[in-house]
Amino acid sequence: MSQQRQQILVAARQRALAALSRQRLGFWRRMGRSNRLFPRKLVVTREGRWIIGITLLLGAAAVNTGNNLLYLLLSLAISIISISGILSELCLRDLEVTRCYPADVLAGEVTTLRLEVLNAKNRAALHIEAGELSDNPSVLTRPGYLLHMAPHERGQAFGAIKPLRRGPLATVGLLVTTAYPFGFARKSRLYDTPVRLLALAGVADVKLPWRGAAQRGAQHSSVRAGQGDAFRGLRDARLGDAMRDIHWKVSARRERLVAREWEADAARVALVRFVHVAPGPTQDVATLDNACATVAGLCAALLADGLAVGLQTFQGDVPPAIDATGLGDALHRIREHLAHLVLADAPPPPDWALPDAEWAQLAEACEVRAAQLARGEPLAWPPLTASAKAEVFLVSFQSRPDVATQGAVDVRVSLDAAGDVAGIARVAEFKVGAA
Numbered sequence: 001m002s003q004q005r006q007q008i009l010v011a012a013r014q015r016a017l018a019a020l021s022r023q024r025l026g027f028w029r030r031m032g033r034s035n036r037l038f039p040r041k042l043v044v045t046r047e048g049r050w051i052i053g054i055t056l057l058l059g060a061a062a063v064n065t066g067n068n069l070l071y072l073l074l075s076l077a078i079s080i081i082s083i084s085g086i087l088s089e090l091c092l093r094d095l096e097v098t099r100c101y102p103a104d105v106l107a108g109e110v111t112t113l114r115l116e117v118l119n120a121k122n123r124a125a126l127h128i129e130a131g132e133l134s135d136n137p138s139v140l141t142r143p144g145y146l147l148h149m150a151p152h153e154r155g156q157a158f159g160a161i162k163p164l165r166r167g168p169l170a171t172v173g174l175l176v177t178t179a180y181p182f183g184f185a186r187k188s189r190l191y192d193t194p195v196r197l198l199a200l201a202g203v204a205d206v207k208l209p210w211r212g213a214a215q216r217g218a219q220h221s222s223v224r225a226g227q228g229d230a231f232r233g234l235r236d237a238r239l240g241d242a243m244r245d246i247h248w249k250v251s252a253r254r255e256r257l258v259a260r261e262w263e264a265d266a267a268r269v270a271l272v273r274f275v276h277v278a279p280g281p282t283q284d285v286a287t288l289d290n291a292c293a294t295v296a297g298l299c300a301a302l303l304a305d306g307l308a309v310g311l312q313t314f315q316g317d318v319p320p321a322i323d324a325t326g327l328g329d330a331l332h333r334i335r336e337h338l339a340h341l342v343l344a345d346a347p348p349p350p351d352w353a354l355p356d357a358e359w360a361q362l363a364e365a366c367e368v369r370a371a372q373l374a375r376g377e378p379l380a381w382p383p384l385t386a387s388a389k390a391e392v393f394l395v396s397f398q399s400r401p402d403v404a405t406q407g408a409v410d411v412r413v414s415l416d417a418a419g420d421v422a423g424i425a426r427v428a429e430f431k432v433g434a435a
Contacts, residue, residue, distance in 0.1 A: 290419030
């Protein structure tokens with residue numbers, strides 16, 4: 001029954017995507033995207049419309065008057081248009097484009113996309129634009145430019161992308177364009193190779209109403225070197241090492257001072273649970289963008305306070321971890337998970353860039369949770385991939401008091417409808433227990 005339901009959801013998604021395509025592009029632009037019907041795309045510029053208009057006027061005047069000079073001017077205008085089309089076609093042929101993109105982009109910020117273009121022909125390529133093509137109005141793109149590429153030369157074009165909302169996004173493909181030589185028309189070649197990118201949400205500035213967070217929570221094993229009780233290894237002694245840390249037997253055997261290295265004191269664990277339901281009557285997944293940034297800011301504040309922080313949502317979890325390297329790896333994993341979140345009680349939008357099977361499974365799970373909320377049942381959290389005793393932070397919208405969840409709560413973080421922090425309050429004194 002579940003497989004049959006997923007097939008119905010996929011079919012409904014395909015119909016919705018076709019309707020979106022018709023709405024965004026229209027009939028003729030959709031026809032023009034076909035590489036089989038139109039291997040080259042042509043857009044006439046303002047100058048091109050002028051030269052075409054002048055050519056038509058010359059043709060009409062030459063036919064009506066029979067003046068040889070007008071026929072000469074007409075042939076000259078037609079020759080210029082023909083030469084422009086031939087030279088632009090020669091520029092677009094035998095170009096190989098390679099993407100060199102970052103793994104993630106940031107929502108609301110411009111990210112540079114580097115493209116390597118190889119001119120594999122024996123002629124130069126001039127005035128080349130290369131960039132991603134997207135039909136999604138929430139994704140703004142800008143192509144990169146190459147003025148001149150010699151035969152068999154490899155050049156670099158730096159485009160840009162600016163997603164207006166977080167989440168996975170997919171492009172139509174690579175569009176290579178040239179207006180060479182006269183700028184009468186922009187001839188394009190579409191490389192039908194779509195790419196999937198992930199737009200991360202921002203990190204809001206969240207202030208905790210207390211300090212000393214490292215004195216709370218349950219222990220979590222640490223991988224950092226420091227003054228702890230667990231033996232980590234041996235290293236050469238350094239200036240300032242305590243005498244009790246010197247391993248005298250190994251030092252005598254190696255004929256140099258060798259010190260013991262200890263693991264840092266175990267960090268404390270905080271588990272952030274995010275109730276990502278719709279804060280209002282709207283079912284637009286973009287309403288979660290600011291809330292995801294707030295959750296990321298809360299996790300960043302807990303990580304900065306020395307805790308091992310994990311995240312749990314209705315779509316999975318991120319195991320608790322500390323920022324051991326200082327490079328923000330733990331926060332990056334949390335932000336990646338937040339970027340994939342959709343409304344827990346509403347189906348994902350049809351253009352949410354996931355494969356059909358994954359999209360259908362997600363939509364079916366959202367339907368189940370919506371039915372549970374309609375019956376007044378509490379929502380259950382998925383099992384943690386790494387069980388640990390932790391202090392539980394429950395993040396929810398204060399506009400949805402009807403949503404109940406299972407499990408103990410130590411700190412409640414209330415969000416307003418815009419996704420900003422409305423209040424942080426302790427439920428009770430923290431007691432060590434299973435999350």
